[in-house]
Amino acid sequence: MQEWWRDAIIYQIYPRSFQDSSGDGIGDLKGITSRLPHIASLGVDCIWLSPIFMSPQKDMGYDVSDYCDVDPIFGTLVDFDALIATAHDLGLKVISDQVLSHTSDQHPWFKESRADRDNPKADWYVWADPLPDGSPPSNWHSHFGGPAWEFDATRRQYYLHNFLASQPDLNFHNTDVQDAILDTCEFWLKRGLDGFRLDTVNYYFHDDELRSNPAAKSAHQVMATDLYGMQQNIYNKTRPENLGFLQRLRTLTDRYGDIMMVGEVGEMGDRSIEIMAEYTAGTDRLHMCYSFAMLSEVFTAEHFRRCIAGFQKGAPDGHPYWSFSNHDVMRHPSRWADHAVSHDAIARLSCAMLMAFEGTIGIYQGEELGQEETVMQFHELTDPPALRFWPAVKGRDGCRTPMVWDAAEPHAGFSIGTPWLPVKAPQKARAVDAQEASADSILKFYRKVIAFRKASPALTVGKTTFLDVPEPVLGFRREAPGQVLTCLFNLSAEPVAFRLGGKAAITGPAEAGLDGGTLTLPGNGFVYLQHDGALSLTAATFETTS
Incomplete structure (x- = not known):
């Protein structure tokens, strides 16, 4: 019998922006539960929840301060259990983000670790002495700007952070850290979760010698604001030790039946296919990986063919997961607007194309409405990279604005309060109720194409x-x-x-x-x-x- 995830369509929910039930302007678990019938009506198989853990929300939940509890802005563990039960009653699987490579600096583990060099968790994070001149121990960059090292005055050492300075990296070379992380994953499996989306899955281990990265081989790798692109990132991520931990994680999930793990490979180009192949080889690692290959501005037949054929050739033992949008990139109808007859035309084409791809398919909330990117002003921003690099970087807020449900309601029915990000007129015009009333809406088109895919052996298993x-x-x-x-x-x-x-x-x-x-x-x-x-x-x- 084929595993449920092999031909599944997975619907990503960004909890802050899906449905607010409390009136505080932030989406929550009760709100999501109330809207699950809409998702089920699409014909999809599974929902993916972006992080709902306890967090200071410096990076919108990707900075975890407690892996085993729900942040109050989203609700409670009781609300989570109710969501799982309702989703399962509707025939929907549920997977959630697991942000394992780093925590918040407010996590109790980090507070203990930074207190001194001799406590039981002193080695749970990546600490290193300054070089003789006081500079960081290596040349590694942070994705959010500046060095990947932050000096801590208490320990008089640097700690590693691949993202914000408030997101210190865990030291996976310490098996106690691995054990603790596996315990947190099992906590959610026991609550009925059907799998994990593993954030930055190739970032768990670092080079324990802290060797500096060489310069990038070619100029096209260099990005104006992401200094990562100026280096060959061979020592700060994608280390060989990663495979051993993935095998431990797979051993855990296999104990809970038909569980699925999909890893986010933070890499571009041909190297991403190599990593995806390596991480999904055999039956003791990940079930699937995905990269950012189809999340770029490139919109050519040659590009899509190269992505798919490259995976077929480079990862013959793996299983692909394809998507055009998520919470980190501009929505694809706006991203590919230069190739469009109209906004709706490109939305229909991309849906028809995506649903014809071999493998597992991902769609992002609002994609079924043909939602376009929201144009943001600086004073409306919340995203750290945008706040730092504006106006060169517009940030991710434009794809994260609230879901639109009722065109006549304030804030399109998302909240009775003031939303954490604005609901603007172009987005409101694509509300669910307006599209339900139209015979040729993008919403109804998505349902037709998904139903066609589900009924077609060629598209599901061909x-x-x-x-x-x-x-x-x-x-x-x-x-x-x-x-x-x-x-x-x-x-x-x-x-x-x-x-x-x-x-x-x-x-x-x-x-x-x-x-x-x-x-x-x-x-x-x-x-x-x-x-x-x-x-x-x-x-x-x-x-x-x-």
């Missing part, structure tokens, strides 16, 4: 073979016993046409026309062609057979 069609068309065949589909997606705003050799019929949702043997894809058009035998596609300068 293998992928790419077609040699030129830009701007992405073309591939998905084939399973009893069904063959040729999937074509026009990634430009200009129409394209093909002459078909062989019999085929349009099946499922489509933005295409088939007249005799001529197939026309309008700008941002797409089609699933069902056929039994060989099907050739011919245009002015190319020909391919599938």
Whole structure:
């Protein structure tokens, strides 16, 4: 029997922004529970909760001060248990973020660790003496600007932080730390959680010799504000010891049945495929990994083909997880607007394309509404990188603004209070109730395409073979016993046409026309062609057979 996650569609919830039940302007667990029927109506299989742990919220919950309790802004453990029960009653699995590489500086572990050099937790974090001139022990950078080392006057040592200075890195070379982290994971498994999304999964271990990283090999790696890109980050992350801990984590989850773990690989380019392959090899590591490969501004057929084919070749033992948006990047209809006939056209195309990919699929809250990025002003920002690097960096607040439910209600029905981020008119116009009332809304389109995927053996379990069609068309065949589909997606705003050799019929949702043997894809058009035998596609300068 196939594991539930292999062809699953996972819906990401950003709890602060989904539904506020208390009126304080921040979304919470009771609010999420009340809206679960909406998620179930999409036909998805699982929800992923971004962090709900106790936290000072310096990095919106990714700075954990207690791994085994819910932050009061989100509710209580009783509320969490009720959410799990309701989700399971609706046929939805639940996974949650586990932020294991670092904690908040307010975590009791860190408070004890920084007190002196001799306490029981003195070695639970990454501490190091200054160099003779007082500078940090290595040249490692923080993702949020400046060195990855912060000097602590009490211990007269530096501690490591890959993100904010208030997010010190745990020392996974200490097996006591590993044991404590595994205990926190088991706490949530015992409460009925169906799996974990592992934040920054390749950051757990650092080089215990604290060797400095070499410079980046090429200029294209350098980013204006993320100094990480100016180095080959070979000593501060993706260390070989990571695999041993992942095996310990897999041993734990296997005791709880059909549990799924998906790791976020913080890496770009071909190296991300190598890591994904390594971390999912065999049956004793992670079930899946995903990278930021499809979360960029690149929108070409060659790029998507390279991502998928690269995974097929580089990680043959692994299982892919594909998504176009999440809480860390600009929403994809806005990100790819330069290639769009219209906002709705690019939203439909991207949905049709994503749901045709082989593997597990992720969608981000509001994506089913075709939600666009919110344009933020500086005084509205909460995101640390944006506050530090504005205006060069716009930050992540624009994709994190509240979910919109009722167009006529204040703040679109998200809260009766003042939301933590604003609900603006362009977002409000895409409210759920308005889309429920429209026959051709993006919301209803998502339901149709998801239902089509679920009913299609080719799209759920079929293998992928790419077609040699030129830009701007992405073309591939998905084939399973009893069904063959040729999937074509026009990634430009200009129409394209093909002459078909062989019999085929349009099946499922489509933005295409088939007249005799001529197939026309309008700008941002797409089609699933069902056929039994060989099907050739011919245009002015190319020909391919599938």
